[in-house]
Amino acid sequence: MTEKSKDLIAALDALEETVERRQASPDSLLSELATRLLGFPRDSAERPRAHRMLGVVYSQMGRDADALKELGDARGLAAKLSPPNYRELGNVARAMSAIYAASGDERLARDELITALTFTAIGGTPDEIVRLVADVAQSELQARRFENGALLFEFLLKGNDTLKVPDYAVHDARISLVQALNALGRHEEVPAHVKVSHATLSEDDRRLRFLTQIEAARASAGLGRHDEAEGGLLVAENFLPEDVTAIDHSEFVEAVTELQEVRAGESAVESLKLLVAQYTEQDAAARIVVACRALANALLKRGDVTGALGALGCALRAALHGKLKVAGELRTEILRRAGADRLLDLAGSKSLIGLDGERELRFVKLRPLGHGSAGDSVLALGMDDGEEVSLRTLDLSALGEKEREAVLSRERRAYATVATLHDARIAKIRDMRLAPDGLLYTLQLRPEGPTLRDLYAAGTDPSRMLSLLADTAGALSVLHRRDIVHRDLTPDHVVVGRDNQGRELPVLIELGLAPVAAAPGVAGYPGVPPYVAPEQVAGGDVDTSADIYALGQMIAELWGGRVPARANLGRLWKRDGEDQMPRDIGDLVRGMTAAEPSRRTTDLGDIVEVLKSQQDQAEPNGSQD
Template identity: 70%
Template sequence: MTAKPKDLIAVLEAMEDVVERQLTAPDALLSELATLLLGFPRDSVQRPRVHRMLGVVYSRLDREADAIKELREARALAASLSPPNYGELGNIARALSALYAARGEDRLAAGELIAAWTFTSIGGSRDDVVKLIADVGHGELDARRFENGALLFDFLLKGNDTLKVPEHAAQSARIGLIQALNALGRHDEIRHHVKETHATLKEEHRRLRFLTQLEAARAAAGLGRHDEAEGALLVAENFLPEDGTAPEHAAFVEAVTEFQEVRAGESAIESLEHLAAQYTEQNQPERIVVACRALASAQRKRGATANALEALGRALHAAMRAKLDVAGELRTELLRRAGSERLVDLAGTKSLIGQNEERDRRFVKLKALGRGSAGESALAVDVASGDLVSLRTLDLGGLPPGHREAALSKQRRAYTTAATLGDPRLAKVRDMRLAEDGMLYTVQSRPAGPTLRDLHAAGADPLRMLDLLALTAGALGVLHARELAHRDLSPEHVVVPRDDQGRERPILVDLGLAPVAGVNGFSGTPPYVAPEQVANEASDARADIHALGQMIAEIWGGRVPTRANLGRLWKRDAEDGMPRAIGELVRSMVAADPERRMTDLNEAAQVLRAQRENAD
């Protein structure tokens, strides 16, 4: 092997410290690392180290393909040495574990972490061991295993003198220990560690000083020392970075709302939701990002994973629309928090409705929306745009070949037609993709706004609901005119955003369109589903009429009525009873026999509007 001058090795050591501690912006490091790489021949024991650092920097720049390429090159070079550089192989595996975790591929991340432990135990230095223990400790905090995190950070601080933990690593470990103790409610143990941190941190360590003050405030609040907590928050505010979208701002907002919750009983979640809604209405994307990030963290601490992911999705959407630099960081956080169980990657699937543009086709599932013979549906976040979407999946792999082709053709015709409608009252069909295993994916837009269910539950006036249901009938008419049916109409599948003039405009979402016999059971959501759907018989647009009739009846009864008590809702002597004209309309819409069911949606909309006008 060719020996290198000592000054080049010294540069490499300094660069290692810069990369590890993130002392310089990652984009400024690329050219320096590329130049440094030229100084080492391919058989040099140091060359894998430079490739690994390049991979880490690319990962921080959200250039995943380049990062994986560099890390794999580093691994191949380190393994080809004689003997293999086991310590560096451990560092490479640690970097790959972090990258896979950031992509939501937690199984790959866990496998690399095991490899990192193995290689580091064989040939790693003391610094390598320290870094690995710290990584696992922070992973335990993220996983809410705070007792494990506390033990690991405490070990780094005092458990093994032979490690000789560097000062900067000890400072970071002490912050991690304080965070774990606070999460465990052991606030009285924190004061000593805060004093130790203040004694060792320098003025330039602004981020660590900020985190220390934040945790000191949490501990004081937990012990009922409110004045002390408020003072710590005021000190922490002085260390906030100038970048208004930096994660420290979200952490500060979260800590302030937590303090308000302890002192005044104001719900931190409700305060943050109100703040996010306020900034959204004011169209302030930087502040939306901060508020939603804080909301996501607060939801995560309460175990509300789906709500936390949705908040991160809102932050990503705001950042993407405003072209904020923080978008890549938010995307990485969203994927890392989601994990593989909620991640859907459609990169290897085939588009069936002509949308073949190159883009990131990853989605994070938030919550299930329902299932039926048109497939299972979930609310999801489009990682590329931050948009909320309805992701419908239908497994055709188990069907006989002839049946599968017929079902696929039926699905494709229905959704291709829907994709060309271009009506603002219908959720846009964005894509339909087929995987090699026969799984069919349909992606539909999911506009922001309350659903009819949300409005009804909040006590919306029946007359207001009449207007919205009349508009819903008009939207259904667009589908029916093209010989399509929604087939899963319910109050949850009508979203009510406001247009530029502030008017409410219902949009039909999560279109079921084309059921497949023998898949998942009947299409539709009980109790709105029509009798013929429950019986797995052929259904058409008249099933939507039945669902709409049930929804109209529900706004007076408070719940979907059974057939036995349906008539009671429009008796004249009933308090807040259904008007007779509406009652007769409902009865004609929910007839058990679809042949006897009314089908004229224009007539239904006219009856609803007439009742609204009579009330005025």
């Protein structure tokens, strides 16, 4: 081995711990590693290590694609050596596992971790085995398998005859063990570990000292020593970093609300929700981020992953609005919490309405919204802006390319037109995309608030409902003036949000794809009974009067919670009695739901006038909560 090679290897040895413990900025490490890599010949046994370290640095910078490429190169080079470099193969698998875990792909993360354990057992050093044990222990802690995590962290504190654990790993293991013990309710075991941490941590270990105080306070609260817990939190506050968006601030707020819950019975989750609302009203972006992250952690402890993801989405929106650097960190946290099963990547799809461009096309599914006439809908979180969207999927794989184009031609024009509208009563169209496998995706912003169906079910006062339905008619007029038919108007597809003055505002969502759904070979149907017009069911030509029919059925549904059978309409509507449909409304609905489109009432202005007039006459007997 030449002196130059020895110097290069010594330089890599010196960089190894710096990279592992993040003791220098990624930019400076990237430059130095790239320079070192150029010094090694292609067949050098050290090239795999240099590529692997480059991959780790790229991952620290959030450049996962570059990281995986470098790690892939490292794996290939290490495998080609004779014999293969099992030690380096183990290190590569460990680094890949960390990337997959951070992106939420738990299956790949665990697969790589198993690979890392296998290769490291064959050729790794004791230090590398210790690092892997720590990784496995942390994954158990993240997965809330606290018993397993506690056992592994206890091992790391003691080591054995062959595995000597370095001091920094012992400190990390001790605080993680304390977190596991508190989660298991073994609070009485915590003080001894806290005492050791206080005695061994340096003043520079502010993060670990902060976490130690937080867990000490949690243990005191768990043992009923509330004043002691409060004192511990006051000490922890002294270790908070200046960056107000740092995760420490969220952990602190979460611990404070937990103590309030134990001490005064105030729900930590409800307290944090109120805090988020308060900061939102103040437009305090950094504080919203802190409170939302604390809320997410509190919800995760209750097993509410969907709620936690929604809270993190709120934090991401606030971070982007406030142009805070923490946005990238929040995206990583969302992906890690969501897992691969909730992730939908539309990167390979094509926009049908001209919205392709340089933007994030990954979405995290939050919860189902239901099955409509044109496919399944889910509430999803956009990873580019943190906005919640209604994401609908329709399988067109049975259609050929020309057939798809034929059935989509009109609908894509309608979606493109609606995407240009700036009316608060029409939910913003985000995109219409077609994947190579024939899956059609439509994305529309989902406003916050209940649907009309929710209000029906809650027994909302008819006077309030008539006002909302009148405003729904006004929203329809926005589409109809542009010769656009909704085609899937139901109480589930009207969300009641709020305008800038805080007034209720019905918003139309889920623009219909009835002609596409009803095409031969597509597993959809022309509409949702009883709101779908007869001509739409029959597959005939559909115009704006089909939406009038649906709205008429929605108005009729206010009385008795159901749409009266047509055979009973005349007798029922001609009476004005308690809980019966008023005569003027009955006449209106009769005209709106005529079987023949040509005989229907089609003037939305007249419909609004009748509904408003009836609202003025109605005696309110419910609140607008």
